[in-house]
Each structure stands twice: as C-alpha cells, then as structure tokens.
Amino acid sequence: MNPESSLPSRSSVRRGETGKKRKSSPARKPSKKKPKRKRSGFFRTVARLLMVMIVLAGLCEIWMFFTPSGNRVLYLMADTLITTQHRHWAKYLIGQAELDRRVAAYQRQFEEMGEEKDTHTITLPPETGDADAAEQEEEKPKPLIEIEQISGKGYRGYVLTVNDPTKIRLGVPGKRGKGEKVSSMVARTGAVAGVNGGGFADPNWKGNGFKPIGVVISQGKLYYNGIGSKKSTQIVGIDKQGKMIAGKYTLNELKELGIQEAVTFQPRMIVNGKGQIKSQKEGWGIAPRSAMGQREDGAILFVIIDGRQPGYSTGASLYDVQQVMLEHGAVIAANLDGGSSTVLVTEGGEIVNKPSSEYGERYLPTAFLVFEHPEQADIPNIWEGLRPEDIDPGKK
Template sequence: MRRRVKQGILAATVSVALVTAGGATWALNRFVIPHVSVADVAAYEAAHGEDSTPVASASAEASLTEDSYTSGSTSVTITTRTTGTGDDTVTAYIAEVTLSDATVLRSAFANNQFGENITALVSETAEANNAVFAVNGDYYGFRDSGIVIRNGVVYRDDGAREGLVIYRDGTAAVYDETQTTAQALLDDGAWNTLSFGPAIVEDGAVVAGIDDVEIDTNFGNHSIQGEQPRTAIGIIDANHIVFVVVDGRDAGYSRGVTMTELADIMVSLGVSTAYNLDGGGSSEMWFNGEVVNRPSNGGERATSDILYIAK
C-alpha cells in the first residue's frame, strides 16, 4: 500500500513537471522565440509599397540643436514639463512635430524584420534607419493579432481592438479594427496604423472610462491601469503631431500618470485625437543619438518597432 502511494505521488509529480515543461515551452514559443514572417522589410516595402519613399526636403539646409530639428517645413521641438513635488512629481517629455508630408513620419521594425518576438533597442532601430527622432511604437510583435500597416504596406490583417490610422493626407482617426480590413484602410489612404490603445482623446475631449480599460500588455499582466510610464501620440491637425513620453516608477523624479492624466496632458497641448502606445519600461523618446527620458527599467528596453523621422 505504501509503495502504491509513493508511486502515485511520483506519477503526480511527473505529470506536474510535464505540464510545467509544456507550459514553459508554450510560453517561450509565444513570447520569447522570434518568428520571422518578413526577413527583409526594406525589400518587402520596396516591392509592395505604392510609394515608400518619404517626401523629404533634401535640398533644404537642416538645422539641428540640442532640442530641435528643422529641415524645410519639417520640424521637431522637444520640451520637458515637470509638475508636482516630492513623490507626486510628474516629468513629461513633449515632442511637437510638424511634417512637410505625412510620409515623413515613418515606422521601422527591429532588425529590419517583421514577425513576433523580434526586438531591438529603440536606439539601435533608430540609428539603423538614420533617424533624428524616434519613440517606441505599439510593440506589435508581442501580439499575433491587430491590423498592421506601416509605411503604406500591409503586414497583418487580423482586426482585434481599437486602432489608430494615420492617413497620407496627414489626418488621423480612431477606428474599430474588427469592422474593416487592411485593404479597405489602404484604399482610403492609410499610411500607418497602430494597434494598442485605447484612444484617450477624441474630438478634443478626454475619453470617459479609460482608466478601467484592460489591454493585452503582457501574459496575465494588465499593468495599463494606475500610475505608469506612458507613451502617446496626439494629432493637433493635419501633419501637426505631438508625442508625449511620461517617466514613472521613480519616486521624487516622476511617479507616472494614469490614463486620464495622460489624456489631460494631451488636451492641454491642443490635440483633437490622442492614442496610447506601449508604455511601462518600453516608454522612450530618442533624439539625435541620445535617450531623452529616463526609462523605468534603468535603461532602454528592446521593443519591436519605432515611429521616427529621418535626417
């Protein structure tokens, strides 16, 4: 009898170990192991894009300072806003961007590849694409769903959530991915889509209930709630954009903000539409070879994609 009990315990232990091993294998495959769908994004965009060449002011003389860049009618100006004191301090980095053409705002994927779990530091991806300014994107590579259109090219067509589309005419709109297709968006002039969210400002007003929204940010982790580091994009009008990165998890320097507080910042900047991007340790603003903010991980976190402006 005692022997059978020991055998039963051993069998149960082995079963648990197998389940645990199986779960670990599944988790590694789903969240860690790279799955490359497009091995050379540059070549893919050249072959599939209607016009993947950004409209740049090549003949214009560029002006670059510690916190600004101007080339023709494209400009980037970065400012820092600090509010509160002590443990209630909030530090936000604001980049006001004016584009000569919507296609000047581009997206780049880590390692020039598209797929799941492909990552690189924001600085690495920015430098590989001759960027002068960049922010982290929506970390599309964590997910296997969502509509992904970048630089006028369709990469994924699997509507799942509330997205943001930026059109070639410089306007933008919040939309329900499940009610359209990537091709329909492309036909309407989509240049870039972002799939994270939620929308935090619409028609110039803070969207109600955004502090209770859950986003699939991580396996079993809905850390989008509460005071967190944040990255957001806001549209003031056609070809006039602001990016906001708020640092967090750093008492005395910046506690982070709630979603509603992030929306309030955006409204104060005059946006008509604003959309939340990947945050937490991913939140990063990069300019002219330097990380502008203080990422909460103590350094850059590898992400799957960036939004950037090239020199």
C-alpha cells in the first residue's frame, strides 16, 4: 500500500470534514520599531558635535593663553569683570594672584595719573552786559545745555555740554538714610539736567546709596568727610570761578583752590590737554561709563556711555572715553562713577540714556545738577552731624 495514500489530501485539510473552507486567521501586523540606524545616527551626530566643541574650546584656550592677540582678549574680559559686581569671576580667567596684582597695578596707575599739577586755564564768555550792542547782534547766546548722541565700536552714548560751568551744583538726596535717583533729584530741585556723581559704599552691589566714598562738597561747604583732615583723595569738581578741578588733593589744598562742588572719584584721564591712558590695553575693560571734562572756553562736558546691553551698547573702555573727550576739546577730564549708576537726566526727570541696572535706576548719594538759577537751588546737608562709621550702607 502506498504510504502516501493514507495521508489526507491538501483539499481535505483546507476544507475539513464538511468540505467547507476554513476561515484563515488574519495576518499579524508587524510591530513598528524605530530603525536602529536612525537612533545610532543621532548619537553619532551628537558625538561629532561634542568633539568639534571640545576641539574648538581647546584651540580657543591655546589662542587666548599662548598668543599676543588672545592674551589681549583674555585680559580685556578679566578687566571687564573687575568693573562689575562679579569681580571674583575674573580669577577663573587669570587666577586669583593675577587678579589681585592687576587690581593693585590699576590702583597705582590711577594714583600716578592724579599727581601731575594741572595748569590749564579757562576763558569764560563775557556777561551779556559786558559786550557792546554790535557784538550782541552778531553772536547769538549759546543754550545752557546741549546734548549730542555719540557712538563708537560697540558702544552708544551721549555728550552733555554745559556752556556755563557756574550753573552746576552738586545735588544730594532729599532725605536721610537712603540715596536718591538722579531723575528724582532733577525733578525735586527744578534742575534742567543731571548726571550721576561720585562713588559710594555698595556692599554686594545692593547698597542703599547713602554712604559716599571720600568727600562731598556742595556750594563751597564740606558736606561729608570720609578721609579725615590730613589725607588726600582723588576728586572731581569745580571751583567758584567755574574751573574744573581734578586730581589728588587734601582738604586744605581744596580750600585754597576755592573748590565749590566736588566728589571723590578716579582716575583723571586728561591733564593739561594730554591723555593719560596710552592705549586700549590700559582701558580697564568694557563697561557703562560716566566722565566729566572741560574745554578751554569753560564749557563742561559730561560723557555718558551705555553698556552691558548686547545688540544696543556693550560699553566702552576708559581709553574710549578719553578719546571722546579729546575729540570734543577737553583740556582736563576725569572718570565718574559709571557702571549701573550711569544716567543722564533732563528737565522734569526724563531719563535720556538706557541705564544697565537690572533693578532700574540706582539710588545714589550725589549728582551733578545744572540750574538756570543755581542761587535758588535748595540743597541742604543731609549728613550734618553724622559720622561715616555710624552710617550703615546696606540698611534698607
């Protein structure tokens, strides 16, 4: 017997005993799995990017630390950090020892820049009544203030020209215990313009703006003395005739000079018509800046430069500010408290520039204010009877 004859035929298997077709079970759908190739390709791309970044970082480090041009950029970055509230970050670029050495070197340089005797003279325009009728018809009187927009590599700002230096007074806060915004000082006193003045104790960059550094002199009177009677300090101010005074002086020397308005700050950048900062390398980083200068005709120049705002204005070095002053005819110029304190205000308290402080306009102890009638300005001494050691600069 053929063994194959006992096996069911294909048709019987398909139809079964009744001869009916069996329903075939539906085919299983293959599960969707992410191709391994795509996943491994993604990781390879990420790995390549990381490798490129590591290589670029290594090349950048080699460039910054081992080439002259890279070194310049490295120290520019460090100097920029030194002028901010994050000074300690500079140690990650140049080390703590180099940071300390650099700060000390700048301090010595600034002191030396204030030593040379200033011999500049000014020729104020004659009073209206002193000129004859013909001259008065030919020459139109200059406005008290003029504002000019300026810009340079990476910065934008303003030059405020005060054509009569005798119309400037040093403003101080209206109440004890806390500084005052310059916009508030201008509006409160009726000034036509105002610029931030001298430095102040500022613990953790959150100070109340009430404790000045050094001295404050307003209307010929010593309002605040933080240096004693014998020590000298770097001051920026104006004497009774409208001549700008800047440099290192004792209180007795300032009295002999007939100082009228003054704050402590440094460095003096221009003396006897000569710039003291020789190059960008000595410019002390990039930051918002404020400075005061004077032309031979007596006009006072305030340079206000915004900073720390990428896309608008990164800031300027002291060398940049010095060059702006020289281009505008300054024969003497000195730095004022800049950074987040930098502000230019016009009549009514309108802020002209863009201050960089994340907390808004800062509370300050002093500001140079311009008045049409300065003899009418009411600026009382809010520090009278207070000792510097009794003032808490961090108290809110």
